[in-house]
Amino acid sequence: MSSYFGTTEGIIDWDSVVELCINSNTGDRNTPLGVIARSESEAEGFVLDNYHEVLGVWVDAGYNLDEIFWHDYYPGHHFDIGVQEKFADLVNADPLRVFVSEVVPGRNVPYHWDVEDHEAEWLEHGAIERWVCFIDKPRWGSVLILEDTAFHNIPQHKIYKWDHYKSWHAGTNCGIHSQYLFHFVGRPR
Amino acid sequence: MTINYIGNCKHIDWNAVIEDCANTTPAYIGPSHKRGDNLPDLDVILDMWDAAEYKTVDAGGTVGWDMFLPGQQFDQSVIDKFVEFFEIPNYKTAWISRINIGRFAPIHWDVHDDEATLGDTYRYHCHIGKPEWGHVFIANDRCFYNENQGSAYRWDSRRYWHAGTNCGITPKYLLNLW
Numbered sequence: 001m002s003s004y005f006g007t008t009e010g011i012i013d014w015d016s017v018v019e020l021c022i023n024s025n026t027g028d029r030n031t032p033l034g035v036i037a038r039s040e041s042e043a044e045g046f047v048l049d050n051y052h053e054v055l056g057v058w059v060d061a062g063y064n065l066d067e068i069f070w071h072d073y074y075p076g077h078h079f080d081i082g083v084q085e086k087f088a089d090l091v092n093a094d095p096l097r098v099f100v101s102e103v104v105p106g107r108n109v110p111y112h113w114d115v116e117d118h119e120a121e122w123l124e125h126g127a128i129e130r131w132v133c134f135i136d137k138p139r140w141g142s143v144l145i146l147e148d149t150a151f152h153n154i155p156q157h158k159i160y161k162w163d164h165y166k167s168w169h170a171g172t173n174c175g176i177h178s179q180y181l182f183h184f185v186g187r188p189r
Numbered sequence: 190m191t192i193n194y195i196g197n198c199k200h201i202d203w204n205a206v207i208e209d210c211a212n213t214t215p216a217y218i219g220p221s222h223k224r225g226d227n228l229p230d231l232d233v234i235l236d237m238w239d240a241a242e243y244k245t246v247d248a249g250g251t252v253g254w255d256m257f258l259p260g261q262q263f264d265q266s267v268i269d270k271f272v273e274f275f276e277i278p279n280y281k282t283a284w285i286s287r288i289n290i291g292r293f294a295p296i297h298w299d300v301h302d303d304e305a306t307l308g309d310t311y312r313y314h315c316h317i318g319k320p321e322w323g324h325v326f327i328a329n330d331r332c333f334y335n336e337n338q339g340s341a342y343r344w345d346s347r348r349y350w351h352a353g354t355n356c357g358i359t360p361k362y363l364l365n366l367w
Contacts, residue, residue: 176296
């Protein structure tokens with residue numbers, strides 16, 4: 001579940017951010033097998049178990065893992081860090097992990113929750129919350145599913161606060177434009 | 190450009206219908222039309238798909254859906270009950286579509302073999318499966334999600350743009366009729 005939080009209208013120029021992501025060829029290309037490899041080389045204990053839990057859902061359902069991929073773009077690298085700072089002020093939280101996700105037409109990022117390698121460390125310093133912002137103009141066929149809600153045709157700039165940063169979610173795209181979402185995981189100030 | 194809820198045909202045992210489909214081979218796998226079929230407006234759809242780099246499953250992509258027909262893969266009486274309940278006269282065609290996990294029926298409208306001579310008409314769809322996580326159906330600008338099993342809708346035109354996708358963990362079934 002989630003709740004409407006507000007808007008970035010008049011505060012952040014998302015069109016230029018989306019344009020930078022569209023034209024970038026250096027975004028992180030994520031695949032399940034890549035995530036597995038990274039997690040097994042870097043993560044341990046319950047973090048590794050969490051990766052295996054999520055990917056196990058996909059394997060058990062019969063997904064062809066080779067078909068799944070998505071891209072992530074980061075503030076300060078792919079787009080201006082000032083965007084993150086403005087958003088942090090808006091939601092009144094300090095950033096922990098911030099990125100723009102991209103799902104191209106004909107691809108899913110199936111049912112999952114985002115395993116965070118540094119979750120335990122973050123929690124030692126306080127609560128974690130998460131927001132999503134619809135940064136592109138409404139694009140037919142671009143869908144974000146968050147728990148029991150399917151977000152489609154959401155106006156640009158709208159922000160939703162997640163009920164829990166570990167909520168199950170998915171992205172899917174049966175339209176003709178790539179889907180871009182801004183994700184902000186942070187600690188309330 | 191409207192799609193209206195017309196009721197719930199819960200008197201039909203949809204679980205049994207799905208079971209019938211799940212236990213047999215589909216009539217065919219969509220899309221059934223391809224470039225060169227020389228049908229009105231088909232190339233507009235195929236141009237959109239090509240520009241977005243969609244590929245069918247056969248070509249190594251994710252586009253593909255299973256088709257089940259009344260009197261073949263499931264009982265004709267299912268459709269008879271449906272049209273009687275909603276008082277639908279003179280329907281031309283009916284089918285159940287299945288989108289398996291990770292598969293897509295991208296944005297399109299259903300160009301018919303006889304498109305050049307067919308007029309427009311109402312179209313109906315029914316959510317025959319229980320609500321399942323990740324089952325997405327979009328028609329016009331409306332996204333149908335977590336619909337009650339048996340919920341049925343009437344479209345003002347069979348030519349509305351629509352799409353289906355499945356990012357969940359079970360197959361998605363939908364009854365279609367016009």
